[in-house]
Amino acid sequence: MSGSKYDETIQFRAGAEKEAAELLDQIHIGGVNVSELARTGLVEMLRRALDEQDEIWVYERYSRGDIDEDVARVLLGEKIDHMTAERGAFESAMERDTSTFLTETDGE
Known part of the structure; x- marks a missing residue:
């Protein structure tokens, strides 16, 4: 997908989500990997966005x-x-x- 608008890092305004991640990082021993949380969340949302026809389309292209x-x-x-x-x-x-499969015959 070279040349797409996704070539750069995906970014969004986090607001409360950022504060929640920072709070979780503070209370979680060893911190949290916010990047991994974001990737996992993005994958989940991408999958939710697909309907059955989209899944078939993706599989056919694959x-x-x-x-x-x-x-x-x-x-x-x-x-x-x-x-x-x-x-x-x-x-x-x-x-x-x-x-070689059995077939029905008329009258028998």
């Missing part, structure tokens, strides 16, 4: 190699493994020889 696996995992998490398994099962089912 499958074609248009999206790096790390980026796809940020957005889909473990769902990427489930979607890959479902895709494999579907493709396997499509390749099965259905001529």
